[in-house]
Amino acid sequence: MKKTPLYERHIAVGATMTEFGGWAMPVQYSSVIDEHRNTRSLAGLFDVCHMGEIEVRGPQALELLQWVMSRNLATQQIGEMKLSAITNRKGGIIDDVTVYKRGEDHYMVVTNASTREGDLDWILKAKQEKGCLKADVTDLSDATGKIDIQGPVAQKILLEIVEGDLGSLRFYHAMETRVAGIPALVSRSGYTGEDGFEVYTTAARIGEIWDLLLHIGNPHGLKPTGLGARDTLRLEAGMMLFGHEMCQTVTPFEVVYGWITDLDKDFIGRDALKKQKEEGIRKKLVGFEMIDRGIARHGYPVWAAGEKIGEVTSGTFSPTLEKAIGLAFVPVSLKEPGTELEIGIRSQRAKAKVAPLPFYRRKK
Amino acid sequence: MAKPSPQDRQYTKEHEWAKSDGGNTVTMGITDHAQELLTDVVYVELPAVGRKVKQMQPIAVVESVKSVSDIFAPVSGEVIEVNQALEATPELINKDAFGEGWIAKIKTDDPSELDGLMTAEGYEEYLKENPH
Numbered sequence: 001m002k003k004t005p006l007y008e009r010h011i012a013v014g015a016t017m018t019e020f021g022g023w024a025m026p027v028q029y030s031s032v033i034d035e036h037r038n039t040r041s042l043a044g045l046f047d048v049c050h051m052g053e054i055e056v057r058g059p060q061a062l063e064l065l066q067w068v069m070s071r072n073l074a075t076q077q078i079g080e081m082k083l084s085a086i087t088n089r090k091g092g093i094i095d096d097v098t099v100y101k102r103g104e105d106h107y108m109v110v111t112n113a114s115t116r117e118g119d120l121d122w123i124l125k126a127k128q129e130k131g132c133l134k135a136d137v138t139d140l141s142d143a144t145g146k147i148d149i150q151g152p153v154a155q156k157i158l159l160e161i162v163e164g165d166l167g168s169l170r171f172y173h174a175m176e177t178r179v180a181g182i183p184a185l186v187s188r189s190g191y192t193g194e195d196g197f198e199v200y201t202t203a204a205r206i207g208e209i210w211d212l213l214l215h216i217g218n219p220h221g222l223k224p225t226g227l228g229a230r231d232t233l234r235l236e237a238g239m240m241l242f243g244h245e246m247c248q249t250v251t252p253f254e255v256v257y258g259w260i261t262d263l264d265k266d267f268i269g270r271d272a273l274k275k276q277k278e279e280g281i282r283k284k285l286v287g288f289e290m291i292d293r294g295i296a297r298h299g300y301p302v303w304a305a306g307e308k309i310g311e312v313t314s315g316t317f318s319p320t321l322e323k324a325i326g327l328a329f330v331p332v333s334l335k336e337p338g339t340e341l342e343i344g345i346r347s348q349r350a351k352a353k354v355a356p357l358p359f360y361r362r363k364k
Numbered sequence: 365m366a367k368p369s370p371q372d373r374q375y376t377k378e379h380e381w382a383k384s385d386g387g388n389t390v391t392m393g394i395t396d397h398a399q400e401l402l403t404d405v406v407y408v409e410l411p412a413v414g415r416k417v418k419q420m421q422p423i424a425v426v427e428s429v430k431s432v433s434d435i436f437a438p439v440s441g442e443v444i445e446v447n448q449a450l451e452a453t454p455e456l457i458n459k460d461a462f463g464e465g466w467i468a469k470i471k472t473d474d475p476s477e478l479d480g481l482m483t484a485e486g487y488e489e490y491l492k493e494n495p496h
Contacts, residue, residue, distance in 0.1 A: 014365040016401065027430065031458065032428075032429045032430065228429060231430070294407070295406070295407065295427050295432065316429055317406040317407075319429070346425070
């Protein structure tokens with residue numbers, strides 16, 4: 001298993017470790033529910049060094065990314081980040097990524113942990129295919145460290161050690177700055193449904209920022225927060241996880257990524273997706289909440305009118321709503337909120353109903 | 365870090381503990397290591413009192429935020445009592461896995477089954493070799 005630059009720190013404080021995407025990651029430091037609630041009410045600090053960073057630079061960088069990404073990046077400004085899908089020729093999702101425009105002809109693509117190598121191969125193949133020789137593609141993942149600080153007091157804490165005007169940084173925008181005097185990229189974004197930031201620096205120095213944030217953040221309630229809470233937080237916020245909601249046989253329209261799929265420009269998978277859009281999708285990802293007792297889990301079958309009609313992609317107990325929630329694929333005819341479903345939970349069938357997404361929305 | 369495993373009981377490879385009262389009654393639960401791996405327990409499916417169980421067959425189900433796990437009977441016998449407190453406060457398993465978080469009491473047919481389980485030292489050693 002691969003270890004992040006913060007691995008020893010997690011072990012030192014007695015975190016429970018787990019395998020995720022080939023990495024040894026902290027699942028919890030104390031309790032998933034406590035860490036979850038603390039992030040919603042105060043702030044959580046997350047080690048996300050396992051994620052991948054691929055740099056694309058040069059005069060043909062945008063041309064290459066336009067060919068690879070479902071999102072139209074033509075109007076992206078320096079300092080802006082965009083959520084995008086990478087799709088295969090059939091429109092299936094290879095990964096969901098964020099694309100940072102760091103300068104003219106200078107981009108950084110942030111990938112999921114398990115998909116990083118596949119994404120890199122895919123982008124390099126696309127470069128050949130498109131003849132974008134003037135686009136340099138470099139995997140910076142091992143050299144990069146990344147932490148997220150999320151929650152209502154995240155800004156207050158980060159403000160103490162960041163240079164520049166963090167307060168006026170807009171959602172899904174980034175700034176090249178210094179954190180604790182260390183050159184870093186900071187964006188207002190995250191994976192929890194709270195206000196917060198993603199912080200990138202070198203793998204060599206990420207530990208210094210981690211330590212300092214925990215030190216100055218402690219009086220404000222900042223706590224190291226594991227992947228367990230990261231998963232429950234993102235699920236409440238209706239955010240998807242690659243490998244659960246998304247895979248190479250699922251298209252952006254079948255999940256909730258229609259809005260990042262720009263059919264008005266050409267990209268790999270566009271034709272298949274255009275056709276799907278015209279013909280209509282058959283299955284759709286929906287949120288659901290349990291009516292009966294029990295928690296639905298990834299892979300559990302969904303039943304309606306005595307027939308198996310779909311599958312649960314993620315499910316958990318929601319610490320905020322204090323009920324069992326989840327995401328599942330169902331036929332489009334059953335996608336409306338309020339529709340009753342049954343979930344096969346081991347030997348029983350438990351009642352559930354389609355619920356609007358997100359399950360949780362923070363108060364502004 | 366997991367609390368040390370008490371010396372006064374035996375352990376299974378599936379991370380259950382079994383404590384004899386000296387007679388035929390065995391109290392069982394899951395270990396502190398197991399509750400750490402599960403993360404916060406949110407629901408426990410308890411067996412019915414009177415149910416007959418065989419050693420290492422499922423006796424209960426523990427649902428955590430993260431996963432669901434079958435819990436196995438460390439000895440064969442009849443369930444004579446279950447920890448009703450877990451219905452309303454399943455987090456007792458996280459707080460005190462070796463004490464208040466007990467799951468069931470089994471009247472065993474064969475107390476010698478306990479001899480086939482691990483001692484506290486044996487279990488700690490087993491954990492070192494099988495951290496997950």
